[in-house]
Amino acid sequence: MTQLPSPAFDGLYGDLILQHFRNPRNRRLVEDAQVEVEEFNPFCGDRVKLQIKLDAEGRVCELSALSEGCSIIQASASMMSDYLKGKSLDEIEVLAERFRQMMRGNSEDSADGLGDLEAFEVVRQYPVRIKCALLPWTALEEGVQECRTKAS
Numbered sequence: 001m002t003q004l005p006s007p008a009f010d011g012l013y014g015d016l017i018l019q020h021f022r023n024p025r026n027r028r029l030v031e032d033a034q035v036e037v038e039e040f041n042p043f044c045g046d047r048v049k050l051q052i053k054l055d056a057e058g059r060v061c062e063l064s065a066l067s068e069g070c071s072i073i074q075a076s077a078s079m080m081s082d083y084l085k086g087k088s089l090d091e092i093e094v095l096a097e098r099f100r101q102m103m104r105g106n107s108e109d110s111a112d113g114l115g116d117l118e119a120f121e122v123v124r125q126y127p128v129r130i131k132c133a134l135l136p137w138t139a140l141e142e143g144v145q146e147c148r149t150k151a152s
């Protein structure tokens with residue numbers, strides 16, 4: 001289910017999104033991950049699998065983000081994964097909420113501090129794709145919940 005971007009598509013979404021789509025990060029499987037979650041969106045065949053490993057202080061030390069489907073989910077999973085190393089579960093939840101608010105178009109300042117992730121704001125112009133951009137974050141939020149359940 002791989003869709004290659006057309007030249008017109010190149011212009012629609014920014015360079016950052018395309019870079020991540022073409023060279024996705026953190027795709028190597030983590031051998032002893034504490035948590036593994038999967039999400040699926042049948043609408044465009046998007047699928048994402050996240051693995052998270054926390055260190056003794058409860059910060060992400062290793063992770064993988066495997067995705068397939070449209071270019072948006074692949075870029076989103078890749079870019080998201082770049083932001084997670086060294087972060088605590090609380091910090092991840094804040095980041096995920098900010099990203100969600102940005103994608104919903106709520107409040108201008110929610111995008112502040114999102115860095116490269118702000119590139120996804122353009123996807124809001126294509127409402128059916130918003131779900132694609134959010135799917136990895138849904139998986140991430142589930143992963144965080146699972147990490148907490150396991151730690152308690």
Ligand code: ZN
Pocket residue numbers: 044045046069070071072073129132
């Ligand atoms: Zn999609």
